[in-house]
Amino acid sequence: MAGSEQEHENISSLSRKYFLTIFTTALVVRIQCMVFLQSWELPDQWQFGYEIGKIGKSLADGQDFSIASTPTAKFPPVYPILVGGAFIILGVYSRALPQS
Numbered sequence: 001m002a003g004s005e006q007e008h009e010n011i012s013s014l015s016r017k018y019f020l021t022i023f024t025t026a027l028v029v030r031i032q033c034m035v036f037l038q039s040w041e042l043p044d045q046w047q048f049g050y051e052i053g054k055i056g057k058s059l060a061d062g063q064d065f066s067i068a069s070t071p072t073a074k075f076p077p078v079y080p081i082l083v084g085g086a087f088i089i090l091g092v093y094s095r096a097l098p099q100s
Contacts, residue, residue, distance in 0.1 A: 052080050057092050059084030 049056065052075060054067045059081060066072055 049083065051075065052083055055080040056083030056087050060087035060092055 051067055051072070055065060055072065055075065058064065058066050063069075064071065065077065065080065
């Protein structure tokens with residue numbers, strides 16, 4: 001009986017090592033792809049968040065719940081408020097806007 005329990009512990013320990021190796025490798029590959037491909041850069045800010053992104057930007061800028069100064073009731077308020085909070089903490093769209 002004792003041999004069976006020890007064998008089970010060895011298999012469990014080996015499974016954890018394989019899991020951590022696979023997890024770490026996948027994480028490193030994903031980060032490398034993200035950095036080299038720069039997949040987070042969008043050519044147009046409208047592609048990120050659409051209306052909710054615009055409402056979140058408006059809230060982060062200290063304006064009211066609106067899109068381009070037009071009040072909206074199209075979306076429930078919780079998600080745009082969360083997006084606005086993220087924009088306050090991380091910056092609007094996380095990079096400088098081009099000057100027009």
